[in-house]
Amino acid sequence: xxxxxxxxxxxxxQMGNDKSIKCEQNLGHDTMYWYKQDSKKFLKIMFSxxxxxxxxxxxxxxRFSPKSPDKxxxxxxxxxxxxxxxxxxxxxxxxxxxxxxxETQYFGPGTRLLVL
Amino acid sequence: xxxxxxxxxxxSVVEKEDVTLDCVYETRDTTYYLFWYxxxxxxxxxxxxxxxxxxxxxxxxxxxxxxxxxxxxxFNFTIxxxxxxxxxxxxxxxxxxxxxxxxxxxxxxxxxxxx
Numbered sequence: 001x002x003x004x005x006x007x008x009x010x011x012x013x014q015m016g017n018d019k020s021i022k023c024e025q026n027l028g029h030d031t032m033y034w035y036k037q038d039s040k041k042f043l044k045i046m047f048s049x050x051x052x053x054x055x056x057x058x059x060x061x062x063r064f065s066p067k068s069p070d071k072x073x074x075x076x077x078x079x080x081x082x083x084x085x086x087x088x089x090x091x092x093x094x095x096x097x098x099x100x101x102x103e104t105q106y107f108g109p110g111t112r113l114l115v116l
Numbered sequence: 117x118x119x120x121x122x123x124x125x126x127x128s129v130v131e132k133e134d135v136t137l138d139c140v141y142e143t144r145d146t147t148y149y150l151f152w153y154x155x156x157x158x159x160x161x162x163x164x165x166x167x168x169x170x171x172x173x174x175x176x177x178x179x180x181x182x183x184x185x186x187x188x189x190x191f192n193f194t195i196x197x198x199x200x201x202x203x204x205x206x207x208x209x210x211x212x213x214x215x216x217x218x219x220x221x222x223x224x225x226x227x228x229x230x231x
Binding site for chain 2: 031040041042045049050055056088090105106107109110
């Protein structure tokens with residue numbers, strides 16, 4: 001069974017388009033995250049949600065908007081895509097503090113976004 | 117502010133060699149967690165180990181071992197008798213003891229193991 005899944009795995013699109021990436025976890029975790037990995041492999045947090053509440057909102061363009069319809073899902077919508085948005089986007093989830101293995105984040109397979 | 121430094125950008129070894137990946141972290145918090153993740157060529161991020169700041173015991177898992185030293189703020193990772201399948205990018209990361217806190221990653225060390 002897939003623990004953290006993302007769709008699509010690959011996304012190739014034109015500049016200016018709007019696209020969404022979906023993430024689902026079946027681990028029963030309370031917290032979900034979006035990270036961006038740039039071309040130099042550097043990983044940086046974008047957002048985190050705890051029980052559907054936004055916890056972290058790093059300095060990312062407001063073209064990026066996360067949405068958490070429930071604890072098991074955290075989607076990422078990107079408006080007006082730009083060339084610089086090309087990257088790998090990883091979703092992750094972790095248990096709440098106080099639960100076993102707290103703060104261990106488990107990652108999805110990544111979505112490779114290429115903006116042309 | 118928190119920071120993780122992996123000074124080794126790339127390491128190349130021949131199979132069966134032992135290799136140590138260095139990780140130095142900075143934080144003023146007394147409670148924190150340290151992690152290692154592996155990113156093989158296929159691209160996924162695989163969790164390897166988590167250590168909390170109160171547990172300085174070294175850990176061994178098969179050919180992998182980790183040396184956590186608070187005195188030097190280091191959390192080094194050693195692979196014994198390396199294999200070609202160990203070729204990957206390895207990331208060290210730090211998180212604080214807060215709900216929803218981010219992982220702060222080092223820049224990663226690319227390990228290439230040749231046969």
